[in-house]
Amino acid sequence: MLRTLEIRDMLLIDRLELMFQPGLNVLTGETGAGKSILLDSLGFVLGWRGRAELVRQGAAQGEVVAVFDLPADHAARAVLLDAGLPADDELILRRINTADGRKTAWVNDRRTSGDVLRAISDTLVELHGQHDDRGLLDPRGHRAILDSFGGHGPLQDATRAAWTARARAARELASAEADLAAIRSEEDFLRHAVAELDRLSPEPGEEATLDVARRRMQGGARIRDDLARALALLGPEAAETALADAMRWLDGVAGQADGQLDAAIAALGRAFNELSDAQAGVERALDALDVDPHALERCEERLFAIRALARKHGVAADDLSALADDLRGRLAALDAGTGHIAALKRAAVEADAAYRAAAAALTGARRTAALHLDTAVAGELAPLKMERARFTTGVGAADPGPDGVDAVEFTVATNPGAPPGPLGKIASGGELSRFMLALKVCLSGTKAGRTMIFDEIDRGVGGATADAVGRRLAALAVSGQVLVVTHSPQVAALGGHHWRVEKRVEGEATLSTVVPLDMAARVDEIARMVAGDRITDEARGAARALLDAARTAA
Numbered sequence: 001m002l003r004t005l006e007i008r009d010m011l012l013i014d015r016l017e018l019m020f021q022p023g024l025n026v027l028t029g030e031t032g033a034g035k036s037i038l039l040d041s042l043g044f045v046l047g048w049r050g051r052a053e054l055v056r057q058g059a060a061q062g063e064v065v066a067v068f069d070l071p072a073d074h075a076a077r078a079v080l081l082d083a084g085l086p087a088d089d090e091l092i093l094r095r096i097n098t099a100d101g102r103k104t105a106w107v108n109d110r111r112t113s114g115d116v117l118r119a120i121s122d123t124l125v126e127l128h129g130q131h132d133d134r135g136l137l138d139p140r141g142h143r144a145i146l147d148s149f150g151g152h153g154p155l156q157d158a159t160r161a162a163w164t165a166r167a168r169a170a171r172e173l174a175s176a177e178a179d180l181a182a183i184r185s186e187e188d189f190l191r192h193a194v195a196e197l198d199r200l201s202p203e204p205g206e207e208a209t210l211d212v213a214r215r216r217m218q219g220g221a222r223i224r225d226d227l228a229r230a231l232a233l234l235g236p237e238a239a240e241t242a243l244a245d246a247m248r249w250l251d252g253v254a255g256q257a258d259g260q261l262d263a264a265i266a267a268l269g270r271a272f273n274e275l276s277d278a279q280a281g282v283e284r285a286l287d288a289l290d291v292d293p294h295a296l297e298r299c300e301e302r303l304f305a306i307r308a309l310a311r312k313h314g315v316a317a318d319d320l321s322a323l324a325d326d327l328r329g330r331l332a333a334l335d336a337g338t339g340h341i342a343a344l345k346r347a348a349v350e351a352d353a354a355y356r357a358a359a360a361a362l363t364g365a366r367r368t369a370a371l372h373l374d375t376a377v378a379g380e381l382a383p384l385k386m387e388r389a390r391f392t393t394g395v396g397a398a399d400p401g402p403d404g405v406d407a408v409e410f411t412v413a414t415n416p417g418a419p420p421g422p423l424g425k426i427a428s429g430g431e432l433s434r435f436m437l438a439l440k441v442c443l444s445g446t447k448a449g450r451t452m453i454f455d456e457i458d459r460g461v462g463g464a465t466a467d468a469v470g471r472r473l474a475a476l477a478v479s480g481q482v483l484v485v486t487h488s489p490q491v492a493a494l495g496g497h498h499w500r501v502e503k504r505v506e507g508e509a510t511l512s513t514v515v516p517l518d519m520a521a522r523v524d525e526i527a528r529m530v531a532g533d534r535i536t537d538e539a540r541g542a543a544r545a546l547l548d549a550a551r552t553a554a
Contacts, residue, residue, distance in 0.1 A: 001022060002066060002067075003020060005066050010044070010055065012511055018499065023482070024495045026492050033503045040054065042453075046124070063095070065094045067092050068090070076120050079120050079123060092109070128440050139408070139409040142393075146393060147369075150369030162357075162359070169352075172344055173347075190330055194328055196309065197327070202306050205318060207317035217295060227282055234275060250265050359405045374393055381434070383472050392413075394408065396408075396409070413426065423435065437473075441476055451481045452476065452482045454486075489542075492522075522547065
């Protein structure tokens with residue numbers, strides 16, 4: 001229950017504190033006095049999205065505080081627990097709005113987000129505005145009303161989940177079929193490319209290895225030619241023969257030289273030995289360079305083949321092995337594609353069956369709820385002076401979607417024997433208001449513990465019908481709290497607590513305030529509602545009669 005509402009510097013309100021009570025609380029006042037400002041301020045502290053500019057002109061910030069009594073079993077406690085907020089018997093919501101548009105909210109003195117605030121407020125207050133009947137005129141909203149009445153949340157969740165799974169299975173199947181079709185279109189290329197890559201079987205890094213070997217072999221051929229020429233000059237046909245002849249000639253005359261050639265002959269011996277060592281070293285170098293004459297050719301052929309294949313596929317030579325793995329994988333997918341597609345088709349069929357089962361369960365629940373709603377609304381229409389009207393909830397077929405396969409539409413017949421038709425074509429403005437009230441009362445049965453606010457629900461009705469509307473609101477308030485903004489004296493007279501919204505001018509500022517009314521003031525206010533600005537004794541008498549009738553009914 002909403003116990004206290006404090007408003008500071010919001011729109012036309014500078015300071016205001018209202019103490020609400022259980023039962024039927026009535027707010028009246030002239031048009032433009034500021035009744036909507038109260039609802040805007042309450043909506044602001046509850047986190048509802050509404051007017052952007054709320055701060056009173058000249059003020060630095062506006063502030064609204066709402067205090068609620070919270071029974072032990074109230075649904076708000078679960079929301080508070082999930083949000084990590086303290087839950088006591090008293091719930092205090094506070095929200096400020098600075099002049100530059102920044103908004104800050106607290107719940108029991110803990111900072112919180114607008115989303116959490118709205119989740120909490122959904123369990124606290126339900127607002128039924130004077131334009132709610134527009135929702136009744138649009139069949140697109142009828143299904144949501146029926147689901148709310150029937151409490152179909154779990155079935156709706158199951159249907160939406162099944163729809164999502166069905167859509168996902170269909171997407172996966174379509175994607176796999178498209179991929180398989182694309183692979184099949186290039187099957188000949190894939191098989192040829194894989195065979196070509198398998199024949200060559202290139203390895204990462206092989207190109208660099210072959211290039212080094214090729215350069216080494218090319219360089220070795222040039223060195224070998226030079227070594228061969230050098231060895232020829234060192235061999236028996238050149239230096240070795242000349243050196244041997246010189247030693248032989250010197251040895252022949254050494255005995256006649258009295259030892260003068262001994263040193264020269266010794267040096268030649270040493271030179272002969274060094275020449276032999278040099279010859280052996282060159283021979284060993286030639287042997288080391290003695291390779292397969294076709295090795296260079298084979299090396300170049302493989303190196304050029306790898307490079308040509310890399311150019312053909314537009315990849316680096318080192319990536320040919322990875323390319324081969326990828327192409328093999330695509331071929332494997334092609335070969336396994338038929339089985340995979342079959343499995344995906346089975347999954348899509350199963351997902352579709354699961355969705356249809358969930359949607360069928362929701363349809364059944366909706367048809368059952370439609371019968372209950374029609375009965376409940378009929379029971380509410382009688383006290384509202386529409387006992388001969390008929391309200392019917394039709395559940396028909398619609399295209400499958402996340403909310404099932406049903407189209408829901410409310411039709412009415414306001415006169416016996418008249419064919420039913422859409423609300424907007426059959427019902428008058430006053431009838432629409434009463435149909436809406438009947439629906440709201442039926443829907444409120446599943447939302448215990450909420451403060452219900454009706455903003456000019458009596459629009460378009462008067463006399464006995466307005467009295468019937470007021471009595472239904474009073475009956476609804478017996479077990480809870482109802483706030484009504486009204487221009488109807490019949491409804492105002494039935495209120496257990498009455499406030500008048502007034503507008504006053506102070507200096508150059510226009511301000512709104514709310515005044516609690518005692519019995520004498522209530523008589524004058526209801527008389528104003530009956531007669532207008534000029535209150536007569538007859539109007540006061542009519543007001544007293546309405547109040548006496550309300551007390552008698554209570």
